[in-house]
Amino acid sequence: MNRIACVGDRDSVRGFMAIGFEVHTADTLQEAEKTVRALADSENVYPIIFVTEEYYNGMKHLISAYAEKVVPAIISIPGKNGSQGTGLAAVKELTEKAIGADIALNS
Amino acid sequence: MATVMKVNPTRMELSKLKKRLKTARRGHKLLKDKRDEMVKQFLELVRKNRELRASVEEKLKQVHTYFSVASATMSSQAVEEALICPKQEVTLENDTKNIMSVIVPRFEYSMTGSDSDIYSYGFVTTTAELDVAVGALSNILPQLVELAETEKSVQLLASEIEKTRRRVNALEHVMIPNLEVTVKSIVMKLDENERGNITRLMKVKDMMIAESRHESSV
Numbered sequence: 001m002n003r004i005a006c007v008g009d010r011d012s013v014r015g016f017m018a019i020g021f022e023v024h025t026a027d028t029l030q031e032a033e034k035t036v037r038a039l040a041d042s043e044n045v046y047p048i049i050f051v052t053e054e055y056y057n058g059m060k061h062l063i064s065a066y067a068e069k070v071v072p073a074i075i076s077i078p079g080k081n082g083s084q085g086t087g088l089a090a091v092k093e094l095t096e097k098a099i100g101a102d103i104a105l106n107s
Numbered sequence: 108m109a110t111v112m113k114v115n116p117t118r119m120e121l122s123k124l125k126k127r128l129k130t131a132r133r134g135h136k137l138l139k140d141k142r143d144e145m146v147k148q149f150l151e152l153v154r155k156n157r158e159l160r161a162s163v164e165e166k167l168k169q170v171h172t173y174f175s176v177a178s179a180t181m182s183s184q185a186v187e188e189a190l191i192c193p194k195q196e197v198t199l200e201n202d203t204k205n206i207m208s209v210i211v212p213r214f215e216y217s218m219t220g221s222d223s224d225i226y227s228y229g230f231v232t233t234t235a236e237l238d239v240a241v242g243a244l245s246n247i248l249p250q251l252v253e254l255a256e257t258e259k260s261v262q263l264l265a266s267e268i269e270k271t272r273r274r275v276n277a278l279e280h281v282m283i284p285n286l287e288v289t290v291k292s293i294v295m296k297l298d299e300n301e302r303g304n305i306t307r308l309m310k311v312k313d314m315m316i317a318e319s320r321h322e323s324s325v
Contacts, residue, residue, distance in 0.1 A: 002199040004216070004252070015174050017190040018241045019248055020197040020218065047201040047214060048255040068266060070212050071201060073259035077251075080171050083164040091156055091261060098149055098265040098272075 005039045007032050008052030012079035022046070029058040037062060040072050047071040052079035053086040109284035116296035124293065128286040135278040142271045145207045149264045156257045163254050166247045173240035180234040189233045190241075195219060197248065204260075209267045211260040216252045 006013050006021045017023045024039070026032035032055040039046045049072050056063070056076035063074050076086045095101075114120045178186050200215040 002201055004197050004199055011174075012171070014187060014190055015170060015240060015244050018193055019245045020193045020195045047199055047212060048252065050251070050255075067262055070203060070210050070259075070263065073212060073214075073255045073262075075255045075258050078164050078167050078171075080175075082168055082171070087160045087164065087258070088157065091153055091160070091258070094261055094265040095149075095153055098268040099146060 002045060002047050004048045004050070005046040006050045006077075007035050007039070008050075008055060008077075008079055012052045013050075016050070021050070026055065029055055033059045033062055036074065040066055040074065047073065049074045050077045051075070052077060053084050054079055054081070056086055057084075109281075109288045111292045112285060112289045114289060114293070116293045118297065121290065121293045121297070124286055124290050128283065128290060131278055131282050131286060135275060135283060138271055138275045138278065141207060142268060142275055145209070145264060145268050145271065148206050149261065149268060152257055152261050152264065156254070156261055159250060159254045159257060163247060163250050166243065166250070170240060170244045170247070173236065173243055177234060177236040177240050180236050185233065186237065189237060199252075206260065206264060207267075209264055211263050212256060214252050214256045216248070 003022045004020075005024065006016045007024045007026055009027065010025045013023050013025060024035045026035055032051070036049060036051060036055075036059060039049050051059075051063075051074060053076050056074075066072060066074055076090070078084070078086075112124075114124070174186075196219045197216055198219065200217065202213040202215065203210050204213045205211075
């Protein structure tokens with residue numbers, strides 16, 4: 001049975017408990033990193049892992065290790081402090097990598 | 108700069124190289140087509156992702172404000188307690204999809220528990236603000252799943268496009284020019300040998316004629 005996991009600080013992620021995500025709270029970046037690693041390595045049980053932006057930015061190296069795999073998808077979501085534009089920046093970066101310029105912006 | 112490969116200038120090598128050149132050209136064309144189509148698909152996905160991302164972030168922001176309001180009206184422990192045993196459970200069916208031979212995930216979520224009753228708590232200890240927050244969050248669930256799907260696809264496609272682009276460039280700027288110059292140099296060398304051979308024959312013929320004249324005059 002596959003579940004959706006969610007990692008972040010308590011205030012940002014507790015709401016996701018109510019809609020049935022598996023929520024893991026982490027108070028420090030190290031803790032979050034450890035949790036994400038454990039979740040990602042647990043053989044496809046968590047195909048989607050949402051991570052709050054604050055932690056997502058801190059563990060880029062860990063996330064890039066899973067970038068080539070089909071699952072899990074580690075996706076950033078804005079935390080309680082609002083969006084810092086991490087998600088859009090990531091896609092922009094990918095576009096530049098793939099095409100050489102971020103041409104999708106113009107349309 | 109194209110360099111001549113180290114091969115023996117023989118007819119055998121020439122025909123081999125010509126065959127390779129043909130294959131390289133064909134491969135180059137195919138890869139180029141693949142790249143173009145992937146870029147097209149990629150841009151579509153990126154556009155979709157951008158829209159989804161913007162809308163999800165906007166809505167999540169809203170949800171966070173709802174939750175802060177909720178925790179203002181009731182104690183933090185009470186909020187926690189209300190949320191800790193969810194009534195509905197989201198399970199995910201993950202499948203894969205093939206975009207130009209890139210395997211991307213497809214997520215299909217299903218919920219256990221009824222849609223109408225998502226509130227996992229009694230109404231006595233909680234306030235209406237919490238209901239609003241949970242309801243709003245529940246509404247973005249489909250979009251969240253879709254966002255995860257497109258964002259992962261974008262990631263996977265991007266790295267595949269990069270690889271294909273490198274291959275196309277390597278063929279276009281290294282392999283094909285190298286093969287072309289090598290073929291040309293072999294052709295020139297063979298022609299040169301041919302010419303050398305003809306001159307030699309002519310020379311021998313002259314010598315033989317001269318010799319026969321000399322003999323007849325004696």
